[in-house]
Amino acid sequence: MDKYGELQSRVNLLEYHQRLLLKMISDPxxxxxxLVxxxxxxxxxxxTFQxxxxxxxxxxxxxxxEGFINFHPLFNEFLYSLPAKFDAKDVIEAxxxxxxxxxxFKEFHKCL
Structure with a gap:
């Protein structure tokens, strides 16, 4: 990626985070x-996470x-698919x- 593309990517990230911060003002x-x-x-x-x-x-x-009561396999699939930047415990609690x-996430919390 060239310098301009990298700068544009960083600006986009900052703009996205700014929109989230504005939402957090009304609901902390x-x-x-x-976490994001x-x-x-x-x-x-x-x-992708959503x-x-x-x-x-x-x-x-x-x-x-289907009558399942154990969701550990689903939890493991979630862990495997979770983007690397996310910490599973923090995400579940958040x-x-x-x-x-x-x-x-209530079921996943039991798996922690």
Whole structure:
């Protein structure tokens, strides 16, 4: 990537983090946003994470409907798919605090 492309990428990241900070002003309990900013996570990485959560949530609902009560294999799949910049424990706690995908992260919290 050339210098201009690198600078543009950094500006985009700063603009994204600024939008998150503005949301946090009205709701300081947005823990996931805090993690995103602290770890320099991009908007694209967050979108990938949200897609992962949606997929995992669907899988868990399907597994519950089939009578599953142990979600360790799903948790392991989540860990394997989680973007490298995310710490699983911090993400799970932040999502629970922010009430994102609550049933999923309640189960994952038991696996920690």
């Amino acid at each position: 309990n947005l823990e996931l946003f805090r 900013i602290e770890n320099g996570i991009s908007e694209q990485e967050v979108q 897609k992962l959560c949606e997929d995992m949530n669907k899988k868990m609902e399907e597994q519950k409907a 999502c629970l605090h922010q009430r994102l995908y609550e049933p999923l």
